[in-house]
Amino acid sequence: MVKIEHNVRFQGRPAKAEMERRWQLAKEFMKERGLDYLVTQANEGVLCQYVRWFAEVRSLHYTYLLFDKDGAMTMISHGGTGGKAIPWEVGLTNNIAIPVFNNACYADSFAAEKAVEVIQKKGCRKLGLIGMNLITAGFYNNLLQGLPGTETVDVTDEFDYLVAVKSAEELGFLQDACDLHDAAAYAIPSLVYAGRMEREFGADLYRLALLMGADEYLSNLFVCSSRLAGPMFALHYQNKIIEAGDALNVLFEVPTMVGYYADLHRYFNVGAPAPEMLEVAAAGIELQDYLANLCQPGVRGKEVFAACNDWLTRNGFDPEIRLCGHGQGYGLVERPYFDAFDPMVLQENMYLAIHPTVKAKGASVQIGDNFVVTADGAKRMTKHPRGLTII
Known part of the structure; x- marks a missing residue:
């Protein structure tokens, strides 16, 4: 649990x-590709x-981050002229504040001008975005x-592997996030009763x-109360x-103070559940287990999605039309995505949220839990029981 x-x-x-x-890791990545600078942004x-992976801090405003091949790091964000973008010591060489907001059209160039000043001091032949x-x-x-004459390349696809594969320390923090969500889920029955407004429950x-x-x-608490969820x-x-x-129907995804997200999606029945809900909930658990077993190193995100829809159609359910899971970490959602498009190859110690949707007879269930990829498939980190909870 978070302390x-x-x-x-x-x-x-x-x-x-x-x-x-x-x-x-970032310096080795740059050396292999002949990059002088990496540039990213958070809004x-x-x-x-990406910004938090480099510099620890969560972005409250637009934040631009530069990282050079020697490891010097620059942050540019909102603040008073001549001041610092953030008050904390996080390994920054340049901590630059600019007194504008991103919806001020006259200030489109302000952050870039500061970035160019920093980059030109060392020079840059090739820049990775x-x-x-x-x-x-x-x-x-x-x-x-x-930066005329500077070659720019999009390195996101390759860099995402550095972010997606978690270290032992990160996995410890992520387990804390899962434990926080478990504890919240165990408390939900005490917060729910007939006659209460959904937003009152959410506030508690x-x-x-x-x-x-x-x-x-x-902000990521989604709720719906109805007979068939x-x-x-x-x-x-x-x-x-x-x-x-x-x-x-409760989807609860919040970050801990360390910054890591978890994903918990559960269903709580006020009284006896409808038979349709029991049917799709049981199928949702079975499908989640099936997909977790598939999540082994070497499998692609889009292959997991295809397997999900194959299972759904074979068992008489509607196909998934969005995604059935994704990575998490400092981002609420990040790669790998289990959709029809993501070619990312799974590796050990990737942290996942697996949440396939099962629909039938007007009922819909999307059981959501967190997993870590191992050589034998994804192992569940969430501990809260997955079935319907009857209140």
Whole structure:
């Protein structure tokens, strides 16, 4: 379980040896590809894995990170002119604040100008970009204009393996995240009763998670109460009154103060469950076990997705049309993705959320748990029972 140290502002920091391991991996990655700089960006705290992997901190605003072949690291983010982007010592060579927000069109070039100043001091023949979908157009265009003659390459696909394969220390932190979600799930029956609004339940669950060591961005609690556990709804829509006979569909994914996510998806019945719910819940557990056994080194993410749909159609259920699982870590969702497209090859010590959807006779269940890839398949790290919980 997460431990909270009283009177310590910056909680749950990785060991210095863990950070040095990451930086060494990045330097070796760059040397193999002839890269002088790596550049990445985060814009919030949910899909911020690259910046946090390098520099420990969660991004509250736009944050740009530069890492050079010698290991010097630069962070550029919101703050007062001449000040620091962050107040913590996290191994930065340059800690640069700029006093604007990303929705100010006149400031499109500000961060890129600072990045160019840093890069030009050492020079750069070849620059690697990580997370092209996360890098804003204004920064990207102005960076390229400020570095004429520099070759830029997208290295995300290859770099993702460094992030996806977890170290022993990371797996320990991830088990803490799973334990926090387990504890929250065991408390849910005490928070649910007929006559209560969904958002009241959610507010209590959030508070409990905070007290147990959850961190910022507690936005991923989806809830739905209906007889057959209908589609999940985000906070704005959690306004239904829970009734006797309802199945409460709860997806709970929060980060710990160390920054790591877990995924817990469970169903709680207020009274006797519908027979249809019992049927799809049992099938969901069987399918999750089947997919976990397939998750061995050498298997591709899209192959797991194909196997999921093969199982569903063979057993008379609707096919999965989105994804049936994904990696996690500092990102709520990260590679590998178990969808129709991701070619990433599974390796030992990848951390997964496996959550196939099973639909039949109007009922829908998506049992979600965390696993770690081993030579013999993925082993479950979540401990909370997977069946329907009757309240």
